[in-house]
Amino acid sequence: MSTALPPRPRQVSSSKAHISIVASIYNSEFTDALVENATDELKTILPHATISVARVPGAFEIPVASAAILSSDQKPNVLIALGLIIRGKTQHGDLVGESVTNSLQQLACDTKIPVIHEVLLVDDEKQAYARCVGSELNRGREAARSAHTMIELFSALGLHQDNKKKSTRSYPSNA
Ligand SMILES: Nc1c(NC[C@H](O)[C@H](O)[C@H](O)CO)[nH]c(=O)[nH]c1=O
Numbered sequence: 001m002s003t004a005l006p007p008r009p010r011q012v013s014s015s016k017a018h019i020s021i022v023a024s025i026y027n028s029e030f031t032d033a034l035v036e037n038a039t040d041e042l043k044t045i046l047p048h049a050t051i052s053v054a055r056v057p058g059a060f061e062i063p064v065a066s067a068a069i070l071s072s073d074q075k076p077n078v079l080i081a082l083g084l085i086i087r088g089k090t091q092h093g094d095l096v097g098e099s100v101t102n103s104l105q106q107l108a109c110d111t112k113i114p115v116i117h118e119v120l121l122v123d124d125e126k127q128a129y130a131r132c133v134g135s136e137l138n139r140g141r142e143a144a145r146s147a148h149t150m151i152e153l154f155s156a157l158g159l160h161q162d163n164k165k166k167s168t169r170s171y172p173s174n175a
C-alpha cells in the first residue's frame with residue numbers, strides 16, 4: 001500500500017519566503033508534472049512566497065546545481081529537488097538515486113537550509129504516473145507541503161527571515 005501524501009496545511013502561510021526548485025529534464029513528461037504540481041500547491045499554501053525554477057539534464061546533476069544555489073548570495077529559505085529515475089536493466093538507476101539522496105541530505109545538513117527530496121526512483125511508468133501526474137500520491141504536492149512545514153518551523157525557531165525577492169524566475173526559460 002503506497003503512502004498517500006500529507007494533508008494540505010490548515011493554515012495558508014503569510015511567509016514571504018523564497019523557494020528554489022531544482023528539477024531534472026530527463027523523463028520530462030513526468031518531471032514537468034512534478035514541477036507543475038509543486039508550484040501550483042506552493043501558490044495555494046504559500047501565496048506570498050517567491051519561486052525560482054532551475055532545470056538540469058538529469059537527476060545526477062541536481063545536487064551540484066543545488067549546491068551552487070545554496071552557496072550563492074541569493075539563498076532560498078527552502079530548496080525542493082524534483083526528479084524521476086526509472087530503473088533500467090543495469091544498476092545505473094540505483095547508483096544515481098543513492099548518490100543523489102546522500103548528496104542532498106549532506107547539503108541540507110551542511111547549509112542548514114531545508115532540502116525537500118522528491119527525486120523519485122521507480123520501476124516503471126505506472127509507478128511514475130501515480131506519483132508525478134496522479135493526485136492521490138502526487139510527490140510534487142507533497143514537496144510543497146513539506147516545504148510549507150519547514151518554512152513555518154524554521155520561522156518559529158527564528159532560523160530564517162522572510163525573503164524580500166520579488167521575481168519568479170525559470171532557468172532555462174524554454175524548459
Ligand atoms: N536514466 C535516468 C537518468 N540518467 C541520466 C543521469 O541522471 C545523468 O544525467 C547522466 O548520468 C549524466 O551525468 N536521469 C534521470 O533523471 N532519470 C533517469 O531515469
Ligand SMILES: CC(=O)[C@@H](O)COP(=O)(O)O
Nearest residue numbers: 086088089090091092093
Ligand atoms: C536510470 C538510468 O540511467 C537508466 O535509463 C539506465 O538504463 P539501463 O540501466 O538499462 O542502462
